[in-house]
Structure formats: C-alpha cells, structure tokens
Amino acid sequence: MARRKKERRFIAMWCSEGLESLIDITDKLDAANNFERYKIFDIIQNPDEVKTNQAMAELNRMLLGLTMRARANTQRHYEIYMVVTPNNITANDLTAMFNANPQGMVDLFREKGVKIHSDRATSKPLIV
16 A cells, blocks of 8 residues: 655745746655665666666756746846645645735745745835
C-alpha cells in the first residue's frame, strides 16, 4: 500500500502587479528525494555508471529561471517563496485565495513560507 502524502509544496512568485506563478513541486521533490535514497544501491551494483538526479536538476533549472526573471526586473519587486500546505489544498485553491485576498495571502506566505528571493519594496513612492 502506498503511503499517503500529508502535505504539498508550492513555489509562489508574485510582484507588485500580483501573483505571477504558483508551481506544485511536490512530485518533483519526492522524485529527487527517492533518487538520493536509492542511489547508494545503484552505485554498489554499477560503480562505473554515473547517475544524475534529473528531478533535482529540473527543480534547480526552474528556480534559476524564476530568480533570473526576478533579478532582471527589479522595478516589479518580485518575491519568491516555498509554501507547504495540507494535501487537500491545490494550486487552483491557492490561486483563488490569492485573487480574493492578495495582501492577506502575501502576508501569510511571508509568515509561514520559506523565502527564496525577495526584492520587497520597503518604502512608498514619493508623490510630488
């Protein structure tokens, strides 16, 4: 019997204009962790064969792309966080919550999430 997942992990990226992307990384992260767990047996069986963790490489490429976009567009004040939710909350649920209450969700992500990148605006623009 397969073990039931109790939580989901998402990468959320938003800027001054709203939520830009919300990516469910649960399956990729599980695949990356399983590769590391079972890699030792493959090394013992085939010491000459080099194995790479494709799931981790894909996650790294995705995060690199998001952070490069954020760094190239500093005027938009991007923030990227990883958030953990119960298994019954989907990306569509989070998107709907974000659209209904953007500031509340941003505050919740900042409080409960893990910061990956932040160009958060700390001062209000001057009105002349």
